[in-house]
Amino acid sequence: MNSFCHRNRQLADRAAEAPKWTAPYALNPATIAVDSGVLTGIVLKSLNGGAETVELPLTVSFLASGVARVTLDEKKRQLGQIELSNDRIRKERYNEAEKWTIVGGLDADTSIDSSAIFANDEITVVKYGPAKNFEAVITHSPFSLKFMRDGEEQIVLNDRGLFNMEHWRPRDSTPEEGVDQHGLFDESFSGKSDTKPRGPESVGLDISFIGYDHVFGIPEHASPLSLRETRGGGDGAYDEPYRLYNLDVFEYEFDSPMSLYGAIPFMQAHKKGGDVAVFWLNGAETWIDVVKKRTERTTTQTHWFSESGLLDVFVFLGPTAEENIKSYSQLTGTTALPQTFSIAYHQCRWNYLSQDDVAQVDAKFDEHDIPYDVIWLDVEHTDGKRYLTWDEANFPEPEKMLEALDKKQRKLVNIVDPHIKKDDNYHVYQGAKENDVIVKDNNGNNYEGWCWPGSSVWVDFFKPKAVEWWKSLMTYDAYKGSAKNLYVWNDMNEPAVFSGPEITMPKDNIHEGGWEHRDVHNINGMVFHNATALALMNRDGDKPLRPFILTRSFFAGTQRISASWTGDNLGNWDHLAVSIPMVLSNGIAGMTFTGADVGGFFGNPSPELLARWYQVGAFYPFFRAHAHIDTKRREPWLAGEPWTGYMKEAIRGRYRLLPTWYTAFRRASVDGMPVLRPMYLAFPDVEEGFGVDDQFFLGDSGILAKPVTKEGHDSVSVWLGDEQPYYDYSNYDVHQGKGQTTVYAPIDKTPMLIQGGNIFVRRDRPRRSSPAMKYDPFTLVVALDKDGNAKGRFYLDDGETFDYTKGGYIERTFTFDGKKATLRSDSLNDAAPGEFLKDMERVRVEKVIIVGANGQQLGQVHSVDVLQGGKKWETEVEYVKSGDGKVGVLTVRDPAVTITEDWTLQLRVGKIEL
Known part of the structure; x- marks a missing residue:
């Protein structure tokens, strides 16, 4: 750990050991103003017992998305009122991370007016969010910010008084009390010198997630998904903080908080009934300590510190992980649709x-x-x-x-x-x-x-x-x-x-x-x-x-x-x-x-x-x-x-x-929803799954995979988060019941289950490359839930150009209604037919596999009526049992429907009982 990391961790130690710790930062209430969804003010840092102060301009922006942004700068640096030996170096704290990172989502919530604000000498409260059920409670002295959702504390900034903005001071200045002087103005690493022309300028802040036991994110580290503690915490805790500093790491360590190649300072906290998150916008070297405070409810206390730059924190109050991911994606952008x-x-x-x-x-x-x-x-x-x-x-x-x-x-x-x-x-x-x-x-x-x-x-x-x-x-x-x-x-x-x-x-x-x-x-x-x-x-x-x-x-x-x-x-x-x-x-x-x-x-x-x-x-x-x-x-x-x-x-x-x-x-x-979904995203209210990180869902498909990662194993224990039937991908054997289930996995098999209630699409003809599959027909796999229903979504475009941004794509929903014994395909694209849609008119569905067709009547289905484009025809079906004999599998062969038009398959049976 380098000197700025040591100084910020030493501050945390001093605060923890002091009988009564008071951070030397206070918001001057006379400077507070709120206009068009933005609160501004001046936070004062006291030095030498209050004999001197450093002015830190504060901005709290309440965004239309419901995200709050907290920014603190240093006025003296901001105005360039410091002396440097190197006139080629900018005097300000680095303030351009937004320029490279943020692409949208910064519109302020201009609906915030005086009725949403309460203030007295001690606190300022702002109600915000799309439903005005969020609150930012700003304590003036010592300075802190508490973020609440529906009247309950969620996130507190400076909860433990570890906020620290290392202000500019000349090399010959009086040492700040309790601050280690090593590395303030220059430092060496393995014989390499760092001149530090701006002197010390790290910024640190403690962020507490109230009532949250699990925190995720801040990649990249070779470590578990649910972040380990880094100070104390017993077995499994790390000795050092998580580090975000992109490095070329030769043969990196397994199960470690060490730096790797990437750095994304975005952290989610999750519990039953809610999810919150923070995004620490800083491109400098950054460290994060994680501590769990276990009382009647666990609170995760984190401590962030970066070597330079502004304090710039985005606070997300959800209430769901999906909403926080979407809001974060509005800010930083979504994954580009790949070829x-x-x-x-x-x-x-x-x-x-x-x-x-x-x-x-x-x-x-x-x-x-x-x-x-x-x-x-x-x-x-x-x-x-x-x-x-x-x-x-x-x-x-x-x-x-x-x-x-x-x-x-x-x-x-x-x-x-x-x-x-x-x-x-x-x-x-x-x-x-x-x-x-x-x-x-x-x-x-x-x-x-x-x-x-x-x-x-x-x-x-x-x-x-x-x-x-x-x-x-x-x-x-x-x-x-x-x-x-x-x-x-x-x-x-x-x-x-x-x-x-x-x-x-x-x-x-x-x-x-x-x-x-x-x-x-x-x-x-x-x-x-x-x-x-x-x-x-x-x-x-x-x-x-x-x-x-x-x-x-x-x-x-x-x-x-x-x-x-x-x-x-x-x-x-x-x-x-x-x-x-x-x-x-x-x-x-x-x-x-x-x-x-x-x-x-x-x-x-x-x-x-x-x-x-x-x-x-x-x-x-x-x-x-x-x-x-x-x-x-x-x-x-x-x-x-x-x-x-x-x-x-x-x-x-x-x-x-x-x-x-x-x-x-x-x-x-x-x-912004990830392609692979961890269990806490799939089952946000099932606590047993929050720490599971060796299995995942593929998008919204219902395909649950838990690959074998241990030598000599021919089975895996898969955790199921609900009571739906789960069908083995290879033979349709059924697994059902919340908790662990064993899936046989010989060396030639990847353990994969299909959650009942989902429909996904395959192309089953092997080709030498993916473009060679362009006109191949599709197979629909319909996995029925315990009520006999299923749904899914399908998207297709030309796979290489930007024409999809002009409507050149196919997007469809599939719905199986067990009571009506129908499978429908409906378009979600309202654009006029274009060149791509015309090119795809030849592409058909060659097979529909309905898994979980267990009703006696479905075993007697002899044909299917197909309706598309005002026409109606009939096609054949086949009914078999799964490998364990417990699941009926109904295969509709070559319904001959195209993927460019709406269609319906009507199973021809008597009374349907699913």
């Missing part, structure tokens, strides 16, 4: 060595009849690790390689890292110098560090002209050998600097506008892949395809731009198991298009581990096999039978369910 190919299977390793190697791997997939969509190239494909170039000896004709892949409707992804080789003969380095877009060191010179190419520089993508220049480098003319089916992998963008402190960039480097790197470190990777996304869209002019970028570093807002993965994991069972809560944690914080390296980046997994990893990977939103250059080759066919068959079936299972995956991504792109 269909990108949610299929990707094959990668460091490195496919040559054009011939790519061709051979591609051919082997076809030879073994294994589908895949994308093959990847790592750093060795370049000319001496000069990005946007090719190694001419090993990749002499990249255009032909891409053309050959395109004929099979497959794609290629090349790595493009942010470090630029310092070479005067390299056009990218030349352009960076000429355009003056290189990050500066603390003396104002171009910063040089060491990375894969050797001596390197880094482009400052906070500069608008750097983005425009980057776009020019990726046009088809400029990037020789590129094509429409070439996409980009932005790795090492934390940024990784082998010669830097903690293998990253010095904090006192200087970016656009005079901001230090310490201010923007966690945002830095995001502005890089944002520039890449703009470059990919720019290359196709006014008819761009949706970009695909994979990033290792991410921040709040990355979901609008890029997919991510969990970095350099290990090929062992522990890392396989922890990948599930990692992906779930990313998802609830907005970063749902995430996966882990299938098989593990380091090591040589056993055939059993590799097979089980493919079964888990088939449920990662981003599904990619990847491996280190020193590992053995492990393409699926190399394991030999029966292992190759197990991996092949897992991949094919993903392709069958692509329509359901795409429908889940559609919802994520609309309201």
Whole structure:
């Protein structure tokens, strides 16, 4: 832990040990004003027993969404009334995180008037929210904010008096009482010096979640979904806080709060009957302590502190997790709707060595009849690790390689890292110098560090002209050998600097506008892949395809731009198991298009581990096999039978369910709901499920998966959160009753259940790639609930362009009514029929499988009446029993209905009893 972290934790210790602790911060009531949904005032920090004060401007914005935003600045820095030895550095606290992160949702609630405000000398109360059932209770001295919902405390800011804004002071100033002086004005790490020209400027705050035992979020960490305690708490507690500081972490630890590659400071607290959340908008290094105070009801006490920047906290009062996720998504954006190919299977390793190697791997997939969509190239494909170039000896004709892949409707992804080789003969380095877009060191010179190419520089993508220049480098003319089916992998963008402190960039480097790197470190990777996304869209002019970028570093807002993965994991069972809560944690914080390296980046997994990893990977939103250059080759066919068959079936299972995956991504792109749903989201009032993080639902489909993550296991215990029937995905055997149920899972099976009451869509014909499935017919699986009903939703568009934003899509609901014995398909798209809908008129439903058809009469169904487009015809059905003989399965074969028009299937029976 560095010095600012120590100081803030020492403050917490002093507060806990003091007989009566009073924080030295008070809101001056004479300065309070409320106008158009925004409260302003001045908080005073007392020094030397009140002999001096520091003014901290306060803004509390009550947003139309029901979210409250609390911001505190430091007036002296804000006005630039400080002296710095380096005149290239901005004097203010960093105040531009919003510029890169927030895209909407900031409209204030202008309906708040005097009737919603109560004030006296001690407190100010503001009622707000869409139903005016939220309250912000501001205590003036000592300063704190209490947020209430329906009259009950939910969140308290500065509950324990740990608010701390390190004010500016000259180096020779009188030491602040009780404050450790180490590291205030300079600091070293492993021999690397940090000059700290602005002196100490950390900001910290304790945030208490009243009555909440479970908190989730703040990825990225290799740890359980429900966050562990970090101070005390007995067995399982961590010794250090959770750290958010994007780093290149070699062989990261399992079950740890250590920093990894991404940082999203969004935390949800959940309990039976409600959910709240906070978003700590700060791009600097941040730490979070978590403590549980257990009395009659558990309260989770968290302590947040960042090295620099404003105090900028968004408070969400729900009351549901779904509403909080939606409100957070309005602020930071939703997951971009991906191209269909990108949610299929990707094959990668460091490195496919040559054009011939790519061709051979591609051919082997076809030879073994294994589908895949994308093959990847790592750093060795370049000319001496000069990005946007090719190694001419090993990749002499990249255009032909891409053309050959395109004929099979497959794609290629090349790595493009942010470090630029310092070479005067390299056009990218030349352009960076000429355009003056290189990050500066603390003396104002171009910063040089060491990375894969050797001596390197880094482009400052906070500069608008750097983005425009980057776009020019990726046009088809400029990037020789590129094509429409070439996409980009932005790795090492934390940024990784082998010669830097903690293998990253010095904090006192200087970016656009005079901001230090310490201010923007966690945002830095995001502005890089944002520039890449703009470059990919720019290359196709006014008819761009949706970009695909994979990033290792991410921040709040990355979901609008890029997919991510969990970095350099290990090929062992522990890392396989922890990948599930990692992906779930990313998802609830907005970063749902995430996966882990299938098989593990380091090591040589056993055939059993590799097979089980493919079964888990088939449920990662981003599904990619990847491996280190020193590992053995492990393409699926190399394991030999029966292992190759197990991996092949897992991949094919993903392709069958692509329509359901795409429908889940559609919802994520609309309201932010994660593609994979943890149990607390699915069953928000069932406390037994809140800590379950090794199983999940796939979107709204009702498909519940709990992959095997332990060696030698041939069954799993699945937790069911309701009394609905759950049907085994493979044989329709039924499991029913809240609590644990055992699902048999031999090595060739992924444990999957279908919750009764849901309808989802598959495509059951195997193809070599997802675009080859474009005109394939669909299968509907209708899993009846205990009352004989079911419903579902389906979404489809062209899977590559932005035409869906103009109505070029199909979205339908499916409803099975048990009493009427009918299955209906109804459109949710009111747009006039366009080119896409006309193109899809040939696509039909080839099969409907109704699971749970247990009534005696349904076993006697002999045919089905089909109604579509004013026409009526009849089709045949088949009735069988599940493997355990307890479930009736009714299959309607080839109803011949299209997916572009409404239709109804009427089961022809007598009296229906479901």
